[in-house]
Amino acid sequence: MPLQILIVDDETPARNRLRDLLTDCAAELPTTVVGEAANGVQALQLLERMAVDVVLLDIRMPVMDGLELAQHLGRLETPPAVVFATAYDSYAIQAFELSAVDYLLKPVRSERLVTALRKAQAINPAVAAMLRQQHSEARRFLSACERGRILLVPVEEVVYLRAEQKYVAARTLTHTYLLDESLINLEQEFGEAFVRVHRNCLVARDAIEGFVIRSGECESAEPAGWVVLLKGLEETLPVSRRQYAVIRQFKR
Secondary structure: EEEEEEOOOOOHHHHHHHHHHHHHOOOOOOEEEEEEOOOOOOOOOOOOOOOOOEEOOOOOOOOHHHHHHHHHOOOOOOOOOOEEEOOOOOOOHHOOOOOOEEEEEOOOOOOOOOHHHHHHOOOHHHHHHHHHHHOOOOOOEEEEOOOOOOEEHHHHHHHEEEOOOOOEEEEEOEEEEEOOHHHHHHHHHHOEEEEEOOOOOEEEEHEEEEEEOOOOOOOOOOOEEEEEEOOOOOOEOOOOOOHHHHHHHHOO
């Protein structure tokens, strides 16, 4: 069966070039281009509707770049193989010369493309961790997998992140998403935008309305102490004693 290919590049000539190369390689390695996308968000939308074996992926793109897209793909139950094709050699080429992924410099040569496609395999957790290290900027989206689909959650819409058993719940004003990530890693990545109020909870700084002391005489099962008031939500979040210093940061 031909390899099912998705081409992701923000430049139309670059996508056409890859199509032509795949056609030239057809006798040696049959492939089928099942779709094209101009950025990572478009690619994820296409992947909800089609099965893909390999993603040919540019790095520098608007909306969502290739490194962030690769992170989301790596969390799929059966992720497609990722082959980077970029004009830039400053993204730690040696780090991507692994059996699971490859790194091609433009202009891509047909024989090099065939080699990359032959060794393309599903990305593994070690490569996903390496991609996170190489991507110095914080992601603009979090990804939640539901019923085989990737749901993108804009980080700017997240009110708080709370650890719940094996998952982290990402709460927006309208929905709660379950993330297969650790709260510690999320704090390291988004520490400038979120503040820790409890050992199991990070709150978006822009979502904090204020702090109040909850009386122990109220009907709530929660103990008395400081709680966080959230913009747009009626629920409150407890502040652990260890994090009381956070309250002083927000006093006017």
